[in-house]
Amino acid sequence: CGVFGILAPGEDVAKLTYFGLFALQHRGQESAGIAVLNGEKHTLHKEMGLVSQVFGEKLLEQLQGQLAVGHTRYSTTGSSRQVNAQPVVSRTRLGSVVLAHNGNLVNADQLREELLAREHTLLATTDSEEIVHAIGEAVDDGDDWISGTIRALKRCSGAFSLVIGVPGALLGTRDPNGVRPLVIGRLDGRYVLASETCALSIIGARYERDVEPGELVEITEAGLTSHRWATPDPKLCIFEMIYFARPDSRMNAESLYTYRERLGEILAAESPVEADIVIPIPDSGTPAAIGFARRLGIPFQQGLIKNHYVGRTFIQPTQSMREAGIKMKLNPLPDVIEGKRVVMVDDSIVRGTTSRKIVQALRDSGAAEVHMRISSPPVTHPCFYGIDTDSQDQLIAATKSVEEIARHIGVDSLAYLSIDGMLEATGTSGNNFCTACFTGNYPIAIPDRIRRTKLM
Template identity: 50%
Template sequence: MVTLGELREECGVFGVIGHRDAALLTYYALYALQHRGQESAGIASVRRDWIEARRGMGLVSEVFDDEILGELESDTAIGHVRYSTSGESLLVNAQPIVVRFKHGSLALAHNGNLINAHLLKERLEGEGSIFQTTSDTEVIAHLIARQPWSDLEEAVLAALKEIRGAYGLVIMTKDRLFAARDPHGIRPLVLGRLNGTFVVASETCALETIGAEFVREIEPGELLVIPKEGEVYSLQIDKGEREAFCVFEYIYFARPDSDFRNRNVHLVRKNLGRFLAEDYPVIADVVTGVPDSSISAASGYAEEAKIPYQMGLIKNRYLGRTFIQPTQRLRERGVRLKLNPIKQVVWGKRVVLVDDSIVRGTTAKHIVQLLRLAGAKEVHLRISSPPYRFPCYYGIDTSQASELVAVGRSVEEIREMIGADSLEFLSVKRMVEACGFSYDSFCTACFTGDYPVSLEKRVSLPNDF
């Protein structure tokens, strides 16, 4: 159950150029992207010849107020919401980061993780760079600053050719916006249009929130240059061997009202639930889903199985997401505060509980216990993704391989540990089919160990694979 503390999220980015309400639009867009990171939020905007940035720890609504947004008023801005997938949970690591160098000022906001950041950092430090943060994003800034090119565009392109891993990146100067996506397209990034100006965002839900129309996705390996005046054009960073869009965006990360590759996330999740019902039917009285991210899959399961869907668990929405809290002890307490079963729905019933994933297993165990305490006669757990067996190195913090419950355990052993009457996972093949694209177009590494960008030496896989 990832929504309650087992899997930490990545980040959300947004950028707009040439709109007089740029800062306010960025604020609204970050609101829409809040699910992608709740640890810190930031907006940078162009103020005449310099770049002004405001960053803070907490939710978008906690970091910004009218006065701050007034100070950021501009026609060009970028924004970021963060969960720390690399670098510590500190204000200094909040984004966008702003640097000043020979080309002027530059602001960067990055979603993803670079697998060669430590090597690049070592090299740059050897060459005299001084780092102020522990985030990967500063490595990109230093790389750009150290390029010999006199033209900024060439410098950005050359820097991006050196980095490896996953990124959806927006870079802002006083008269240009750059939007770049890693050569495998692991992390999402979309282009929209609003009243003749361009915006970029991690997800389409941010475009809809501000009334922008969707234009297209930034292509894997594309560096899109959006000048304040003049035509938009594309440069090629590199072509990955294959596209490898993160399948977990469909399963859990993205908001259900977002679309990727012209497929709506909610409908894909319903499909995952449907396939799960086809492959793993069970005689039961009621189907329920773990709120919020599993509701779509649960409704798909219920429809296919012809078992009534009921809201069996209620989430307290006002606590903030528990995975902001750093320790396991606090996370478990967060789960108790956050979910409550509806006794009248589950009492004396055989319940199918649908969840999107099991990472460490502690939350699933707790929810099964909650349902039993509320009187459920049987609890059949159905997971709309395969067992999560490999750590993600592309921007999702799943902690160590040793913490993943599916590493070294059979499904039966996991079931026993969680205490469910039955437990089934969707297979990799069926997951990919439900998403509607070929296996080769996805990153499925956390389920298969098939990493699309080969890992550096210091990364080790679980030893039973």
């Protein structure tokens, strides 16, 4: 999911949020929503669809307030329904609290039972709604906004980057592992919070710093106050860097474009191949393909043209929709491919469905050889922290060896980047990252009940 927030009394906060969400569209295409707070009262609009489909000028004009919180949803828990769209709201004795969540709680069932026992009506089925009700409960029990929020956060286990609006303040926080990103920006003396820096650039805001894992930032008209509510143990999702976040966003002080190019270079050094052209699977494979081609001195070409008006295929909820989506999405260029030994580079293989279809399309277009290089290690484990990688039995690398996968997708050769290569490219020891979908080392313990839903 994508989250965004701004506190700017007197400014058109909803419109700024609209543009922020527009830049975060890649993080979720199922639903979009914006909530504004005017004093103690909120106004909210959320609907299924893309940001540009959900909001128009008229609607945005009706969303007047001192602060706004926005969300683009990509369903990882709860079904893909209108009722699960965000931001979510709770009404308390101190006024409304609105909240946008990116991530996934692993103790949602338990929290839900506790909340229901206190007669909180949970209309929706998401963990995000539970968080906002936990805050509401603490505040109604007598806490102020900060102590109440911290009390609620301490009941949560899992991945959560949150942007929260309360009367007079915008709050931002990350779980103690900081699995999902959240950045702080400045715009003409105002503060902005966003999942990625690309949402700052689009509104002309300057990146200031990340919200730290286990930190709660409180932004008011007077400025920013930092509250440390848990001991930080940074484990940023490395898949954000490899694939999920936009290449023009910055993490760890460099653009992800640069990181991904380097993944391609290291991959080329590890698993070179003799070929005539290197082509990316656009757009996610492009930076790595550029790095790969440069390292081996093979021409980089576009052999597949992407229709950008089709959503990311994996975000659509059913397999049949997914397959239809793939066909609409990529078209091969026979003029580039015919008679050539082709290396195609992609960022990841998850289910193997996309790759298999593309290989067939390249062969149909007359490729002499088709080799595949993947700029991440094999995805062998499901994610429980907010990226929808299905259950383990759906992951092709969980049940098949690299040779078997090569045969399944129909390539002449296949190689993945090593785990060491992936970590080396970060320029750090690699201890600061969650790598669970490649290694099975889950930094946040997963209750058995949840484990059983996804692990073989």
